[in-house]
Amino acid sequence: MxxxxxxxxxxxxxxxxxxxxxxxxxxxxxxxxxxxxxxxxxxxxxxxxxxxxxxxxxxxxxxxxxxxxxxxxxxxxxxxxxxxxxxxxxxxxxxxxxxxxxxxxxxxxxxxxxxxxxxxxxxxxKTPLDLVKDEVPLKATLDLVKDEVPLETTLDLVKDEEVPLETTLDLVKNKLPLKAP
CATH class of the missing domain: 3.40.250.10 (Rhodanese-like domain)
Structure with a gap:
């Protein structure tokens, strides 16, 4: 203690x-x-x-x-x-x-x-991701956090949504909109 x-x-x-x-x-x-x-x-x-x-x-x-x-x-x-x-x-x-x-x-x-x-x-x-990921669509969540959250955290968020890694990396790197497979 x-x-x-x-x-x-x-x-x-x-x-x-x-x-x-x-x-x-x-x-x-x-x-x-x-x-x-x-x-x-x-x-x-x-x-x-x-x-x-x-x-x-x-x-x-x-x-x-x-x-x-x-x-x-x-x-x-x-x-x-x-x-x-x-x-x-x-x-x-x-x-x-x-x-x-x-x-x-x-x-x-x-x-x-x-x-x-x-x-x-x-x-x-508890982080902003925890507070919104179950209540806000994935794209909106990523728009909220992509500029402030480390890549690893963003990847954790999207891996459960089965978004291709390439799409996720493009989103973070180039700030592209997310397109589901």
Missing amino acids: GSIGIKSSGSEVVTIDVHATKGLIQTSHVYLDVRTVEEFEKGHVDAEKIINIPYMFNTPEGRVKNLEFLKEVLSACKKEDHIIVGCQSGVRSVYATSDLLKEGFKDVSNMGGGYLDWVKNQFPV
Whole structure:
């Protein structure tokens, strides 16, 4: 397991590693992803109970704190809920966890290492492909992701649709429309 802090005053942040998090989110814990909506939509932890409430927003001047963060969390969670807070690398989530503890949440932990560590350990993630591939026609899905998704991921998407490899490679390389066999 990872490093685990000690709650002494009720506001000290407890950090758990991604391995412990993986086990806890498979039980009764809520995973609170505090990354920006843009980060979340590119990919996030695959959890049954997941909520995205940004702790900070990107602005032209840089990142600014979400002043409605606590209010938004209170509208989605109870203070007694078991919550694990995660972000991209584990920094924003420490601040978010601290704020939640100060607000009176009882069982809130920080996921050390964040989403980057989760991915590094090859734990399950949800990506835009996962979210749309079963609901949107294949061509529309490829149009949505072809400029942002690695070739291997695109190939994985189309191999289940029995599209010839040459067509897939042409699509990715030359941005051609997909034509089913």
